[in-house]
Amino acid sequence: MVDTHLVVTGALYFFGSVSGLAVAIPIGLTLIGFDGNCLLYNDVVWETNTTFTMTFGANGICHFACYMPLAGCALYGCGMTVYYMYAIWVEYRRGSSIGSQMWVMPWILLNSLVAVLIFACGILIAIGLANLCSSLLAGEHKGSHIDTCMGFEGNINFGSTYNSARFYTHYMVAMVCCFVSCLTWATLAGLAFLRLRRNQIERAGTGVPTECATSINDYMRFANEPAF
Numbered sequence: 517m518v519d520t521h522l523v524v525t526g527a528l529y530f531f532g533s534v535s536g537l538a539v540a541i542p543i544g545l546t547l548i549g550f551d552g553n554c555l556l557y558n559d560v561v562w563e564t565n566t567t568f569t570m571t572f573g574a575n576g577i578c579h580f581a582c583y584m585p586l587a588g589c590a591l592y593g594c595g596m597t598v599y600y601m602y603a604i605w606v607e608y609r610r611g612s613s614i615g616s617q618m619w620v621m622p623w624i625l626l627n628s629l630v631a632v633l634i635f636a637c638g639i640l641i642a643i644g645l646a647n648l649c650s651s652l653l654a655g656e657h658k659g660s661h662i663d664t665c666m667g668f669e670g671n672i673n674f675g676s677t678y679n680s681a682r683f684y685t686h687y688m689v690a691m692v693c694c695f696v697s698c699l700t701w702a703t704l705a706g707l708a709f710l711r712l713r714r715n716q717i718e719r720a721g722t723g724v725p726t727e728c729a730t731s732i733n734d735y736m737r738f739a740n741e742p743a744f
Contacts, residue, residue: 519607521714525707526600528700529593532630535697536589539637542686542693543582550678554578556644556687560651565659577644581637581690588630589697596623620712627705631698638694645687 546555550572557573603618649665662668670681 521707521711522600522604522607525704525711526597526604528704528707529596529600531593532697532700532704533590533593533597535693535700536585536591536593536634538693539585539634539690539697540582540590542690543578543641546683546686547578547582549681549683553678555648555683556581556641557647558651560654562655562658562660565655565661568655573644577640581641584633584637585694585697588633589701592626592630618711620708620715623708624705624712627701627708631701631705634694634701635698638691638698641687641691641694645684645691648687649684 547553552575553572554575554577555573556577559571560568561570562568645665652665652668653663656663666684669684
């Protein structure tokens with residue numbers, strides 16, 4: 517019988533890996549579409565109802581939003597998925613639980629760190645996207661007829677070298693996936709802590725001095741002796 521805790525944890529690591537890709541890919545596509553420039557936290561100055569000048573935001577923000585989920589979620593999650601698949605296979609072959617023999621504390625710390633970083637990533641995207649949309653929608657004061665941020669996708673010329681198709685959709689997908697991924701990694705940190713508590717309880721249940729546990733009778737006699 518395979519430990520359900522192992523199976524659920526392994527499945528969540530796989531989902532955490534996929535969620536990291538779901539954040540990194542849309543951000544990367546937008547970077548490619550705008551020749552490596554970051555649209556988040558930009559500055560737009562409208563000149564007429566159809567033309568404006570734009571100063572791009574710091575590329576480091578988009579690079580963090582792209583590479584952190586790729587390395588911290590996708591690659592780390594993939595490695596842990598393989599690790600847990602192997603643990604499940606070993607447990608199935610042995611027919612006994614090995615969960616108590618696996619490392620726990622490093623995964624509590626790492627999973628908590630990933631959850632915090634991916635949450636920060638989501639906040640950066642959310643604020644940056646709000647800034648982008650408010651800058652673009654300010655064109656209404658100049659007579660622009662586009663009244664939604666999504667309306668700018670493919671409908672306005674950002675420059676001959678840029679592809680504006682789906683930029684808003686990409687950022688929205690990345691933002692939502694950031695918060696879903698954060699929840700996933702926080703759950704993984706909680707499961708690792710639960711495993712730690714289970715291990716402590718199991719060890720406490722067998723924590724009888726060796727000289728008093730040479731047989732079941734000795735154990736029972738030790739348990740029934742009055743405390744000093």
